[in-house]
Amino acid sequence: MSDRLTVLEDPQLRAFLPLLYVVWADLDLELAEAADLRGRIEAQPWLRPAARAALEAWLDPEAPPDAGELAALRTLLDRVASTAAPEARRTFATLAESIATDDDGRAAARELATVLGLGDEIASVPAPMPAPGLLPGEIEALGDTLDGPDHFVRERVRKHLDSGKYRAYGLPTAIMRDHVRDWVRELAATGLGDLAFPGITNEGLDQRAFMVSFEELATGDLSLLVKWGVQIGLYGGAIYALGTERHHARLAAIARCEELGCFAMSEVGHGSNVADLETTATYDHATRELVIHTPAESARKEWIGAAAHDARWAVVFAQLVVGDARHGVHAVLVPIRNADGTAAPSVRIGDCGHKLGLNGVDNGRLWFEHVRVPLANLLDRFASIDDQGAYTSPIASPSKRFFVMLGTLVGGRITVGSAGGAAARVGLAIAIRYALARRQFGTAGAERRLLDYPSHRRRLLPALATNVVLRLAFATLRDRHAASFVGARTTEIPDSRALEADAAALKVLGSRHGVDTLQACREACGGQGYLAVNRLADLRVDVDVFTTFEGDNTVLAQLVAKSVLAGYSKQFADGGTLAVLRALGRRVATTVIEKNPAQIRRTDPEHLRDRTFQLDALRHRELRVTETAAARIRRRLGAKREPDAALLEVQEHLIALAEAYAERLAFEWFALAAAAAPEAARPALHMLGDLHALALLERRAAWFLEDNYFDDRKAHAIRKQVEALLGEVAAIAPGVIAAFRIPDAVLAAPIAFFDPAHPRYE
């Protein structure tokens, strides 16, 4: 099989790739046709004998390619096609012509396409987009606001992705993994990975530019994103944040993907409960080694990205045991593969196999059987073992130490949340562009555009507004991360407590938004949305796990709630029970919720579109849900219920609390950012903010009505106002999408450029 594929790399054959593919994928080559084609190929004097022989091998009706060869051909074709303009990529015939390297090839391609009846299949030009609804300067200003201060890295990422090369689908897992491995290396070659390690591989002061590049990368293939995130953000990130100088020496090679690693934290028995991991790292003073061991099946490392195939190293999180003492979870660098790719001695590696999505990422399992590594492999920024074999740490409290260590990794949570938004952004751009091109039903001769239907607006436009709101909220979150960032080379103990709850809250919102929005986009595009060629399918399944990894959303929501209840002052990520209870004891339920009847009765648009009203409502909900949760817990404790059981009983309430907190936070940060935006960006931001806020209040109307914060007339007025806003936002939607600045080759989906039913436009 590999022979026939190898020869195709010959540049002389480029022009024939599309035709070869069509011949076998679509046409079921007949003998007579094959003879005809071969005759024509013999008549091409410019073909080298080897190239001619290769073509003839591919056109042998007795030896059709098997599925693997055809898939590989398709992949090769997709890569070659990436250099062609979007117009040219619409048909195999135009594609063949456009990628030919010279005139001879072009002429031959044209001739063969005609023989195969492909000549006039679809010769489309993109549909003219409707008027954007915003002035060019407004689109520019909106785009600048959304891109933010690190726009230069966004532009680097866009330029890289715009080659159109980084796309594949429907391929066998092994081939997809091969692609993604190549893509990651090519990305590393651009130097983007260097941004991740301030003070070491770059002279920056924080990781903000890296985080922005990561968000932008999420508009492309999400396997590439996740594999990149594993290598740079998790593997490199752990070494950067938890290691010291001797470990940091590796970071340049890691940033360039010369050293590939993985992040071995999750265990099958403890996906969410990191503090209770079972893997052990036992110190042997005689040899000054750490012995890494998997004591039970539940301790096997699970879902570890890059472990199944590519990683040579792992940062393994394990319970550190020194003598008789257990010091909690620490990170240790462990080689898991030999140079030839085989498993290192006493390391067993498994493959998680096929997944719902992200099949370009080789998730694997790891078992360690008393694997010995030098003590120097302990990532020892926050804890070390001295020459006498004694454990020392600048942070005395084991629990505080655990949270400081984990806190340094909060960046992963921020980037996953904002990546969910970026993936949704692409889906929205595709679905809305299709909704502007596609017409359906209506009175004869004047079918309506899909976006003229209220139900279609309802599906897509509140999500569009929320996307913009969350994007600016994440920008603020990144700024705060940058402001509290402590470089890896200081002795200062970083304190991310204030940030943790906010990062978790926005991660929950961003990942949920990504999944729900892409689902809505898929459905809004009907059958077209189901076809892989239109991108939504892969985006949808790839983003699905964002609600689960980097902290399961349900688990994170409870942590957020406990943090809020504890008044933000207590450690974020422990069970939090004790901190919560202490804070509850101090907190007296005296916060009287003032309801102003005059405000409640107002239903005029000015009032409803007033940021103060919107923010007040969200704040009111947050406060009230917090107070009632506290009261319920106190009541249970008063009745002598165990603290743990008391929290369990109000679990749904805690989740609602986290939701209310996150919704208020995101909108508040958006409102601040929008107010500071350039004047030309503000009208669009204001309209989008209104739609987001009022659609949110409408979705939570049951709560507000039950709380008597809204009366029936107000709920009704809000619904009417949302309907009005849907019409207004529909008018500016093309401009908003333009401000997303997603390159054509990233949009990629044919339906983003024309209605497949009407490929020709006047």
Add this chain to the structure above:
Amino acid sequence: MSDRLTVLEDPQLRAFLPLLYVVWADLDLELAEAADLRGRIEAQPWLRPAARAALEAWLDPEAPPDAGELAALRTLLDRVASTAAPEARRTFATLAESIATDDDGRAAARELATVLGLGDEIASVPAPMPAPGLLPGEIEALGDTLDGPDHFVRERVRKHLDSGKYRAYGLPTAIMRDHVRDWVRELAATGLGDLAFPGITNEGLDQRAFMVSFEELATGDLSLLVKWGVQIGLYGGAIYALGTERHHARLAAIARCEELGCFAMSEVGHGSNVADLETTATYDHATRELVIHTPAESARKEWIGAAAHDARWAVVFAQLVVGDARHGVHAVLVPIRNADGTAAPSVRIGDCGHKLGLNGVDNGRLWFEHVRVPLANLLDRFASIDDQGAYTSPIASPSKRFFVMLGTLVGGRITVGSAGGAAARVGLAIAIRYALARRQFGTAGAERRLLDYPSHRRRLLPALATNVVLRLAFATLRDRHAASFVGARTTEIPDSRALEADAAALKVLGSRHGVDTLQACREACGGQGYLAVNRLADLRVDVDVFTTFEGDNTVLAQLVAKSVLAGYSKQFADGGTLAVLRALGRRVATTVIEKNPAQIRRTDPEHLRDRTFQLDALRHRELRVTETAAARIRRRLGAKREPDAALLEVQEHLIALAEAYAERLAFEWFALAAAAAPEAARPALHMLGDLHALALLERRAAWFLEDNYFDDRKAHAIRKQVEALLGEVAAIAPGVIAAFRIPDAVLAAPIAFFDPAHPRYE
């Protein structure tokens, strides 16, 4: 490549398949290991030389299999493994032993497994399920009630699927299609297809048994289901319902899949708008032929299941043109492939390519270039062309004729809706069994089961209740379909108008339930839910398109609403505008909604759990939403708005109306069926009905509060009652799942049998 695979079919090699797979998929065979293995194989005297040579070829470290070979090996393995007990399938080693054909093979497998370190990988026994919460007699009665009168066909389907053979994932599309084609033929060989054509291939009076078999089949692979549905339900169904005796002669061959066909209705420009299809069938009296033609790109047939590869025939829906007259959409039998599988003359066939799911179904595109077929190919039950070339029909009105013809196909909509429920049922069984086996967090040493968490109950248990409610509602819908069924051999004109709105309403509910429930199940299983091995991934993406095909849910909802507004008396599926307006004119908004303040204030459990209260609330909502929609439309017409524009403006209201109608209908039918169930089934049905109804009222609380049908205390009381019911249903959930009677080999997911973190149980 094919050589190495062919030899593996040798029964002597069966026992080695799992080991060969592990060697290459998981272990990265080393030279020394390979030599050791080969030595051991040479030491097996019972192996034939050919078998030994084959094994050695597979164990050559210099010639590892490529991705295609490995995938094919996996497939072969999955097929062979299907004969093993679920326990044995938990590890490759136990699997190897269990599928060996004799003791020699078994001993060799054991030895090799030990060498490879697989011997003690996972030696699990299924987790003992917790007490079912129902008595054996109650489970039996519940199972009988859910299975219904046609339980014998369910049992046939279960027995067929229980072979465990019909499962594959992660395979290249071409291979997956091959499997599914084989599976469909094997299904046909069981004779289940004969049930579809009463009076012709069976002596039944209706299609109910076939519809029940279809629902049950949806617990298995959904590509198999859809491919089967295309062949029997759509292709065969159209010939049965729209053809006459000369066409019916083919049905026996169709039921046995000796003749494969497809159903070419949807066009890329008109997926939902069937009346406006553009393909033409023009009568040529000179030759007594019909000329089938695709006049524009928008008229290409799109998403046609089985068209891309397998179908030799198509029922093509086209505008019939006789002389100068167009008679609307008619169905014509058209050969699209020659016996050798190549496209028939003047037929062009395309492949829709990779999809989000259902990749075992070869969806394709069709273009016809003046394709001529004999007039006899017109499916002429409701219209024909006489010897003089004149068009005749027993139904004078073209619009009525169209709806009668389409109405005969309503069965497809019913089965898709109930299949969505069946797929969800499997997901619920997997997720709930996992939630009962898996423990997480909690106080040390006593981690809680996932199903002990309120948030986990909330994710899964209302969906479980709704699943049971919808299942009994669909049983009633099938009964009604059966009652109004008109066999294909009568001259009676069937009238499905009364059924159409109900079928569309329940299709929307059933498909939505399928998608949302499987999403919840995937997320509830966290990372495990993301792994393809656990079944949820494929179920989720396969079921996704159920909201789009057999009528897009948004389009169907509007048709339901128009039908309700028109008082059910008017034609269901036309634009409906005129009928609606006429009915609105007659309808006077005098229905006074009586609200009984004493009822509104009641918050006691007896009241909330009273079927009368629940049904009254749903009926009230339906009536009120209908009246307000009518009033809004009338107001617009009074203001001289165009009827079409008036309906467009209230589109969201119409969709809410359809939802209210469907929710009332489903629950009413459920309540009737539950009341008629055997005594032992009733307590469980009552509890599930309460949870479904109250969780639904809670979800619609904003509406009821705004309408002042609930006050704040009532909304609060309902929420508390739902929380209580979640606990009660959690206790009986194991019993309810047992009553689903899903065979182990269909559940298939390892997490349905044990927590992967704790494969051993006390």
